Amino acid sequence: MIIDFHTHTFPDALAPRAVAGMAAAADMMHYSDGTAAALLASMARAGIDAAVLAPVVTKPHQTGDINRAAAEVNAAFQGRGLISLGGVHPDTEDPEKVLEGLAARGFPGIKLHPLFQGVPIDDERNVRLVEIAAALDMIVLIHAGSDPNYPGLDYASPRRLLRLLERVPHKKIILAHMAGFADWDEAEALWGAPCYIDTAVALGPWRRRDGQLSPARPMDGDRFVRAVRTHGAERVLFGSDSPWSDQGESLSALRASGLSDSELSAILGGNGARLLGWEG
Numbered sequence: 420m421i422i423d424f425h426t427h428t429f430p431d432a433l434a435p436r437a438v439a440g441m442a443a444a445a446d447m448m449h450y451s452d453g454t455a456a457a458l459l460a461s462m463a464r465a466g467i468d469a470a471v472l473a474p475v476v477t478k479p480h481q482t483g484d485i486n487r488a489a490a491e492v493n494a495a496f497q498g499r500g501l502i503s504l505g506g507v508h509p510d511t512e513d514p515e516k517v518l519e520g521l522a523a524r525g526f527p528g529i530k531l532h533p534l535f536q537g538v539p540i541d542d543e544r545n546v547r548l549v550e551i552a553a554a555l556d557m558i559v560l561i562h563a564g565s566d567p568n569y570p571g572l573d574y575a576s577p578r579r580l581l582r583l584l585e586r587v588p589h590k591k592i593i594l595a596h597m598a599g600f601a602d603w604d605e606a607e608a609l610w611g612a613p614c615y616i617d618t619a620v621a622l623g624p625w626r627r628r629d630g631q632l633s634p635a636r637p638m639d640g641d642r643f644v645r646a647v648r649t650h651g652a653e654r655v656l657f658g659s660d661s662p663w664s665d666q667g668e669s670l671s672a673l674r675a676s677g678l679s680d681s682e683l684s685a686i687l688g689g690n691g692a693r694l695l696g697w698e699g
């Protein structure tokens with residue numbers, strides 16, 4: 420089974436405009452229109468069995484609407500094919516109640532994006548969210564490293580992420596983008612930390628909106644293999660960040676990275692199935 424643990428979709432009415440807008444703002448190529456139907460078609464082409472959706476609540480007042488839409492996806496797919504995390508903002512009112520509600524409705528976890536949400540990951544409000552999620556045994560997928568939408572902003576820097584991990588020991592934290600998008604040197608400090616890391620868009624290729632290769636550097640292949648082996652392949656998850664990469668291309672890059680078959684099968688599905696409780 421192949422699970423893509425890091426994808427994004429948007430409600431049909433908003434998706435094409437939202438994705439095109441973000442692509443323009445960050446000068447990034449997008450590989451689908453961001454609808455669930457487009458993601459499912461892409462999964463079918465790439466041979467991916469299931470995808471985890473990671474909605475980001477950028478304004479506290481959106482919390483309810485985003486989670487209602489996510490609950491509809493989960494009801495429609497019953498945990499097969501597509502499964503959405505929930506969303507919460509550090510300034511969402513009564514986060515304890517929101518997370519308890521998500522857990523009660525069967526959401527496996529939440530997504531945090533410190534840059535889009537405007538709050539550093541080691542801020543007390545985020546520490547509190549992760550503590551609540553940990554108490555509920557929920558997955559916490561966190562954007563890690565820089566973000567092309569916010570050049571120079573360090574809210575999810577490896578240094579801040581380390582501080583969070585020291586504050587809240589929780590084995591179900593996932594640091595996206597090999598623990599530090601485009602901050603590859605600094606992210607080495609997180610290799611071996613007690614958390615999962617995902618592979619989303621780390622290996623590239625990175626393309627600008629016009630299709631040309633971006634001047635920014637994806638993770639070097641040798642460093643990627645060292646990262647997986649230092650961290651432990653049993654705590655690495657395949658992710659594509661669709662629509663910000665082509666899922667098939669992301670899969671090919673991972674398969675060509677030089678990892679063993681057993682490492683690949685753990686990263687592609689075994690670890691994700693275990694984390695979602697789909698095993699056995």
Ligand SMILES: [Zn+2]
Binds near residue numbers: 425426427660
């Ligand atoms: Zn993402």
